Amino acid sequence: MKAKHILVVIFLLITFSGWAQKSLFDAVNMTIDTLAINTPYSDFGPAIIEDELVFLSFSEKDGKKSDKPNKVFYDLYSTKLNAFGEAMGDRTRMNTVVSKYHEGPLTYCKNTGELFLTQSNWENPQEENMVFIKKNIRLGIVIYEKSGSRWSVKEKLPFNSSEYSVAHPTISVTGDTLIFVSDMPGGSGETDLYYTVRTADGWADPINLGPKVNSSGKEMFPFLNTDGSLVFSSDGLGGAGKLDLFYIEFPIRASSQRSTFAGEVNSPEDDFGMVVHPNQQGGYFASNRSGGQGSDDVYFLRFEDYVFDVIAMSSKTKEILPGTHVNIIDEEGRVAASGSTNDEGRLEVQLEGNTKYTLVATNEEYMEKILDLDMADKTGFVDGNLEVYLDPEFVFKGQVVDIMGNVPIPDALLMVSDGTKLDSILTDDKGTFTYNLESDKKYRVDVSAYNYFGTEIEFNTMGMDMGVFDYLIQLYSLDAGSRIALKNIYYDFGEWSLRPEAKRELDRLAKVLEEYPDIQIILESHTDSRGTDEFNMDLSNKRSETAADYIISKGISARRLEWVGFGETQLVNECDGSIPCTEEQHYENRRTVVEIRKSKVTRRAKGNIFYF
Structure with a gap:
């Protein structure tokens, strides 16, 4: 892509009635760049397939320039895109989808892996190399699917006809709603936009999009963006020149309004075929405006700003949080945006693209939430909005x-x-x-x-x-050799009876022994340093035996247990009688430890995962 910027534009919203849904294109700064992929011939119909920009271009038959226009036909070409959606490298002819017909425009559905391609001469192969403007040649939409490295025909739309054209498709993200152009009978003008929905029984009959979109002129080149905008071109709705670019929310409702791109996006000539990159940082369109390299050229639209709503929500209940204060700070420490969410938990924010920020959200009954925002990466956005989940007080x-x-x-x-x-x-x-x-x-x-x-x-x-x-x-x-200090297996001074909290821990041990039948253990009991050595040794043996008897009472075989007392011979601290110690320190020494003497991990299943 050439570094030259030929103009700077600001999208202005021309209102007709209230638009309930915010669009990506509302009040967004953008620059327009020329592209090195353009030729002196016609280049138009940009589409994005994965990491490639695909577009149409005149192709010379047999590699030779022809003096007759009908000996020149459209083929598909592509060029690689970088992470920001910018075209990189040279153009390459797409030999994977090439025929002797006119090809394109097209649309690609990532969700279904399908390519929806406009083709001429799809019904009568004897008529070759005739362009769209020839009334006796019709266009149809053919659905392709990937077969190895090539695309193969899957099906043709059932309402393709030899009586009228069906062309210029755009598909919804889900792959079930297709919008296209047609000059079928019953329309408002020369060509209208229609939509069809795919069901289990196939594609439904087309429905005209109506007067909010269609005029007595030509409506062409629709594109469905992920923000809910339908972009299209028309020469019958007024504007700067011939074909101009417009947008409207889709599905279209009674309250929906049509908007146009003011400034120099629309020129006195034809401006058409806009697509937006999935990262919502920019897009492409075609125009035959002055200053280009050929009759139609493809231009890159670089979005300098990104407009979205911050939606504050509770991470516990998923309910919206009105009145949440949001500060967004740039890398220089400056506040780039600030405000509080409205009654719907939303705050509209406009930030520069390809820039990093830090978002801080606070709410009286919730803990502060801090998020890092990289505006070059929109993977964290949902339907063009940023959902921020605040954690409750604890x-x-x-x-x-x-x-x-x-x-x-x-x-x-x-x-x-x-x-x-x-x-x-x-x-x-x-x-x-x-x-x-x-x-x-x-x-x-x-x-x-x-x-x-x-x-x-x-x-x-x-x-x-x-x-x-x-x-x-x-x-x-629970491997052999593990030594486990049982929690809460402590005893009152001079006693060997089990405390209530000790029984809970021994219940846990009994359950483990029941669940792992190959495990054998030894119970080791200990005392503090107070009392004689003989008394403490006897006391620890009694404590160990008491713990073993309790486990046996839970149905565990005595053959799997050993028990022994160590008296005061293995203290865990320095309380050996030579220094003053608190009762809590002596308490630590009155304990029971389990050693795994034998263990064999048995085959168990957790869901569909098997452990050995």
Whole structure:
């Protein structure tokens, strides 16, 4: 593409009645660039297929220039596009879709993989190389599908006719609504725009788009943009010259209005065939205006601004959040846009394309949300809008990992209970999770994962300031050799009876032993340093035996368990009697540890995923 900018334009909205839907083209700054792909002949009908710009161009029969116009016919050519939608490199003839007929314009549906191509002479092959303006030659639309590296015919539209033309298709993103041009009987003028819907029974009868679009003149070259705009050309609706470009929302409603592109997008000559790149950063159109290289040339439209709505929503309820304040800051720290969302949770924003920003959204009952915006990448936009989800006052988030090396555990299950309801969360491939909490609630979270000994977490939001409960949850594997410090298996001083919280942990252990029948364990109990060595050794044996008896009472075979006491020989801190210690420090030493003596991972299924 040439670096030369031939003009700068501003899209102005010419109103006829209120348009309910905002269009990409409303008040957007744009520049127009010439392209190196143009020739002295006619080049027009741009379309975008994946990463290529496809267009029509006169082709010399047998590679030789002909003195007779009807010996020259249209073929399809293409050139590569970069990430910004700019044409790069030389033009190449598309040998994958070439025939002896006139070809194009066309449209491509990424969703279905289909190519909708205008072809002449599709019914009578004996009539060769005659252009569209010849009244005795009709145009029809043929649907192609990819077969290897080439395109092959799939079907022809059922209302193609030898009595009139059907041409210039544009297809909806879903592939079920086709708009086209035809001079079939019953229209408003020379050529009208029609639409048809594809159902299970095939393509429905065409419906005229009506007086908001069609005039007594020619309406041609429609294009359906992803923002809901239908762009087309007409010479019967008034304007700057012959064929001019217009747009209107589609589907067309009673409140819909037609708008035109003011400024120099429309010239005194023909301006037609506009398409917009999927990134909504620019597009292409054709014109035979002065200053070009040939009769018709293809021009690049570079969108300098991007207009969209920020929609603030609750990440918990998905409801809109009116009154959310939004600040958008550029890379220099300047405020590029600021305001609050309206009653519909929306704030209209206009930003420069190909620029990076930081968005900050705040709402009184929600936590601050910060997003990085790269306007060269529109993948985060939904229907041309940016949805911003704010988290409630409290969020439970974190990561579940293997305690040996903090390796992430995907698909770990977290059961979250607030006493009235129970929710489940699965960790992602990085072991991370997020869950929105409510204020003034007590929570208990049970964490489990395949081939791991689970755990539980308790916390509450009673009287707390808003914030994040961020946890690194470490689990012990059930492999042989693992040593698991059982949580809450503590004892009162000098006692060996189980506390209530200890029973919950032993219930978890019994469940693991039931689920993994090949596991064998040894229970090790410990005391603090107070009391004689003999007393502590006897006490620890009693504690270990008490824990084993409880597990056996849950139906676990005694042959799978061993139990032993170590007294005060393996303290976990320095409280050996030589220094003063708190009761809490002594409490840490009164514990039970499980060692996995034998383990064999058994074949289990989770959904369609099998573990071995």
